Amino acid sequence: MDTEAVIFDLDGVLVHTDKYHYLAWKQLSDELGIYFDEEINRRLRGVSREQSLEIILENYNGKPFSDDEKKKMANKKNDIYRKYLSEMTPSDVKDEVRDTLHVLKERGYHIAVGSSSKNTGFILEKTDLLNEFEVVSDGTMITRTKPDPEVFLLASKLLSIAPSKCLVVEDADAGIDAGVAGGMKTAAYGEAVKSGKADYILDHFPDLLNICQ
Numbered sequence: 001m002d003t004e005a006v007i008f009d010l011d012g013v014l015v016h017t018d019k020y021h022y023l024a025w026k027q028l029s030d031e032l033g034i035y036f037d038e039e040i041n042r043r044l045r046g047v048s049r050e051q052s053l054e055i056i057l058e059n060y061n062g063k064p065f066s067d068d069e070k071k072k073m074a075n076k077k078n079d080i081y082r083k084y085l086s087e088m089t090p091s092d093v094k095d096e097v098r099d100t101l102h103v104l105k106e107r108g109y110h111i112a113v114g115s116s117s118k119n120t121g122f123i124l125e126k127t128d129l130l131n132e133f134e135v136v137s138d139g140t141m142i143t144r145t146k147p148d149p150e151v152f153l154l155a156s157k158l159l160s161i162a163p164s165k166c167l168v169v170e171d172a173d174a175g176i177d178a179g180v181a182g183g184m185k186t187a188a189y190g191e192a193v194k195s196g197k198a199d200y201i202l203d204h205f206p207d208l209l210n211i212c213q
């Protein structure tokens with residue numbers, strides 16, 4: 001496989017902020033009296049904050065909310081989420097993740113982040129990951145969220161490496177679909193393993209080193 005670059009999803013791959021997303025959405029849903037559980041939370045993986053709110057509101061049967069009200073709700077969720085993020089430290093990144101990134105770079109691979117999150121910069125800074133990546137493509141730079149390939153295509157463009165030479169590592173089905181739509185190879189990690197849609201499966205993060213020799 002002539003892979004030259006690896007594009008990493010952030011939440012659920014490099015760090016596990018998915019639990020904070022869950023707690024923040026749960027708090028907002030409880031305050032609004034809307035049913036929310038882990039199963040619904042799984043559908044929020046990889047999709048934007050605004051789309052996540054729309055998914056949560058599928059269980060709301062009251063008077064429709066205005067765009068302004070929805071914006072306030074999304075902001076409120078983000079404030080709760082960022083309080084959790086502000087407690088993060090470099091120890092929130094497993095040693096096996098840092099070690100794998102270093103070996104990939106030693107082997108000559110270019111590495112990038114491709115995340116839907118508008119909090120990507122903040123998370124990378126808190127966990128001391130910012131300087132590990134050649135390129136960061138995130139939710140602040142795109143107009144269409146995964147499963148649209150925009151965030152990964154932008155990473156490929158910023159790296160100046162053709163999509164066919166990029167491998168996307170993802171924990172979300174929406175992210176695997178985005179990688180496929182972008183003409184990239186895909187490796188599933190965590191939740192995304194179950195659907196069997198990816199080219200490769202990572203039972204453990206360092207398994208990546210068997211794919212990228």
Ligand code: B16
Pocket residue numbers: 009010011012021044045046047048049052078114115116117118119120139172
């Ligand atoms: P924010 P990823 C995604 O990150 C999360 O998986 C998803 O649950 C979240 O809604 C999305 O970021 C937007 O995050 O509210 O911080 O902008 O998996 O693409 O790294």
Ligand code: MG
Pocket residue numbers: 009010011012013045046170171172175
């Ligand atoms: Mg993810």
